Amino acid sequence: MEVLGDNNFQDEALLRPIGHFGKGFLLTVTILVGVVLWGIYAYSFQVRHGLGVTGLDRPVYWGFYITNFVFFIGISHAGTLISAILRLCQAEWRRSITRAAEVITVVVLFIGAANILLDLGRPDRALFVIFHGNLTSPLLWDVVSISTYLTGSTIYLYLPLIPDIAILRDRKARPQFLYRILSLGFTGTEKEKKRLHIAISIMAVIVIPIAISVHTVVSWVFAMTIQPMWHSTIFGPYFVVGAIFSGIAALILAMAIIRRAYHLQEYLKEIHFNNLGTLLLVMALLWFYFTFAEYLTTFYGGEPDEMAVFFAKVRGPYAPYFWAMVVTNFVIPFSILCNRKTRTVAGTVIASSSVIVGMWLERFTIVVPTLVNPRIPFPRGTYFPSWIEVSLMAASFAMFILLYMGFSKLFPIVSVWEMKEGREVSVAETAERVRTYLPGESEA
Amino acid sequence: MARWGMVIDLDKCTGCQACVVACKVENNVPVVNAEEAAKGREMLWIRVMPTVEGEYPRIKMRFMPVLCQHCDHPPSTKVCPVGATYKNPEGIVAQIYPRCIGCRYCMNACPYTIKYFNWFRPQREEIQQNYLNPEVSLRPKGVVEKCTFCHHRLIKAREQAAVEKRSLREGDFTPACVESCPARAMYFGDLDDPTSTVSKLSKSSRAFRLLEELGTEPKVIYLTEGEWHGSVGR
Numbered sequence A: 001m002e003v004l005g006d007n008n009f010q011d012e013a014l015l016r017p018i019g020h021f022g023k024g025f026l027l028t029v030t031i032l033v034g035v036v037l038w039g040i041y042a043y044s045f046q047v048r049h050g051l052g053v054t055g056l057d058r059p060v061y062w063g064f065y066i067t068n069f070v071f072f073i074g075i076s077h078a079g080t081l082i083s084a085i086l087r088l089c090q091a092e093w094r095r096s097i098t099r100a101a102e103v104i105t106v107v108v109l110f111i112g113a114a115n116i117l118l119d120l121g122r123p124d125r126a127l128f129v130i131f132h133g134n135l136t137s138p139l140l141w142d143v144v145s146i147s148t149y150l151t152g153s154t155i156y157l158y159l160p161l162i163p164d165i166a167i168l169r170d171r172k173a174r175p176q177f178l179y180r181i182l183s184l185g186f187t188g189t190e191k192e193k194k195r196l197h198i199a200i201s202i203m204a205v206i207v208i209p210i211a212i213s214v215h216t217v218v219s220w221v222f223a224m225t226i227q228p229m230w231h232s233t234i235f236g237p238y239f240v241v242g243a244i245f246s247g248i249a250a251l252i253l254a255m256a257i258i259r260r261a262y263h264l265q266e267y268l269k270e271i272h273f274n275n276l277g278t279l280l281l282v283m284a285l286l287w288f289y290f291t292f293a294e295y296l297t298t299f300y301g302g303e304p305d306e307m308a309v310f311f312a313k314v315r316g317p318y319a320p321y322f323w324a325m326v327v328t329n330f331v332i333p334f335s336i337l338c339n340r341k342t343r344t345v346a347g348t349v350i351a352s353s354s355v356i357v358g359m360w361l362e363r364f365t366i367v368v369p370t371l372v373n374p375r376i377p378f379p380r381g382t383y384f385p386s387w388i389e390v391s392l393m394a395a396s397f398a399m400f401i402l403l404y405m406g407f408s409k410l411f412p413i414v415s416v417w418e419m420k421e422g423r424e425v426s427v428a429e430t431a432e433r434v435r436t437y438l439p440g441e442s443e444a
Numbered sequence B: 001m002a003r004w005g006m007v008i009d010l011d012k013c014t015g016c017q018a019c020v021v022a023c024k025v026e027n028n029v030p031v032v033n034a035e036e037a038a039k040g041r042e043m044l045w046i047r048v049m050p051t052v053e054g055e056y057p058r059i060k061m062r063f064m065p066v067l068c069q070h071c072d073h074p075p076s077t078k079v080c081p082v083g084a085t086y087k088n089p090e091g092i093v094a095q096i097y098p099r100c101i102g103c104r105y106c107m108n109a110c111p112y113t114i115k116y117f118n119w120f121r122p123q124r125e126e127i128q129q130n131y132l133n134p135e136v137s138l139r140p141k142g143v144v145e146k147c148t149f150c151h152h153r154l155i156k157a158r159e160q161a162a163v164e165k166r167s168l169r170e171g172d173f174t175p176a177c178v179e180s181c182p183a184r185a186m187y188f189g190d191l192d193d194p195t196s197t198v199s200k201l202s203k204s205s206r207a208f209r210l211l212e213e214l215g216t217e218p219k220v221i222y223l224t225e226g227e228w229h230g231s232v233g234r
Helices: A023-049 A064-088 A092-096 A098-119 A138-170 A176-182 A190-223 A235-261 A270-301 A304-314 A319-337 A345-372 A387-410 A416-437 B018-026 B034-038 B075-079 B105-109 B151-163 B176-180 B197-201
Strands: B004-009 B047-053 B060-066 B085-087 B093-095 B186-190 B220-223
Touching (some): A064 A092, A064 A138, A092 A098, A138 A176, A235 A270, A270 A319, A270 A345, B075 B105
């Protein structure tokens, strides 16, 4: 029995990118592979000579790698969390975007975790974290929560992918063996579909607390120390908000590129960008609220060690980064997104690009200025990244895009069966649901 | 069991840095070249922190030797993901070099910024190779290192005491910095022994601890300047 099972299949456009490699695609891949290879060279250089080849010094022991780690883990909140919330809320407009979102999570988690490895002085001993784990270390909590999240979000990506893999198997797409194994013999019977729905719902509920825990724990790496402007109780929620914020921005950018490259204007419509743009606006406001609360509390308290860090950010050497962050994270996205007229595809893309830059700057201005201004002011440091760190950052981005592109050539980046289900089942179901909200109707 | 601690009398400290040199030699602490030192990558398990007070021409210099404070509640040990740094039963905060993964979390969590990282493989000239202290292990690149209160000397002192069939006496175990101080500004001993010099001095009205308010309970105790106001040109 075939999964699609009927003749009037309308979503041919979603399957078209699979196995078809255009000129633009190959060119992009070539460039990205070049960047990644350069990154591998830079890393081998670092391994050979030691971390001294970075711009790190005393007392700035953490720099670009940790900033990127926090940033990429933040981006991972795009997918699974947003997709799970939209699924649970039965937001029908989610159907064409959940897959694109979930892939971001799974791919970017690898990149984030890799940045921790880049930062280690002894990467050869990385597994000691498992063999000799120390439970009181927030870094160990990180390892636990990130690996749980990676497992959970991989399952959550995979489950809704099964029917689509089965479709590809039925259509004899290549590599056939891959689709045959991964489709788990799914044939699309009612029983199978019901079980799949239950499994997806369970996973959607489970991944939400895991996702929240991940970025909370990332913030605790800083907040659990007693260093000025790290030791803050709001860091947990502040980081989660920032993560969802940057995550939505990454999702909008990914969608815009997919829409353009794969000609999916019919599936990723203005309305999707408008809705996500509204979400992004909400997160921009939340982010501003948290930032304001955090900095005002520090300033009002006026504790000297905290003030050294505070002033380094607002009017010292880190002021350009700090104010650029305020502009890119709040001023630009807010002014674009608060207006229905500018909340278009182009508008949301500009806002999202700005937020991506801004959230990276936010992570940077959290990590570095505190280290530059330790409590015992000898020494006060400076930090400027070396070519190694810059190369590895570029390679991290390139690797992320490569893996994402690779996925979109193997599997449909917009869920085929969920579109079909939306068309055939949900339109009627939603109308029915709305009817039950109204007076005079029995509860469903 | 002893609780090892140090008292540094700032009234007596001349800022001569003999402790710095003694420590460096005793513990095989790598020497870095000028270029690296300018980046702030020099390694000094104990360093003399200068502060300048007043404005020219009425200037007053103060000196304060700072080493690992061997906190009773060290913020650095609990954050280590692999347990490479810990407080031993005698209160010495120790670092296991073969265990350290080089994540530098402990360095960031330490409010005294007193741990050091091996950014490169230590470069030693041939002459230095010949004068390495065989009792102190050499650190590879990529690990964190720090003051151990010359723990190797404790092991040796304890063995000696065992041979002589007696318990450790005051003065059996002294770190290199304390031993080398020409002004005798540094004292070392068991803080839990009420008769020891350090325990008596730690109760002095001049005694204070660095960043006491953080609750780290350092076992390095300073005696503030007060009895003798020495200043150049007054």
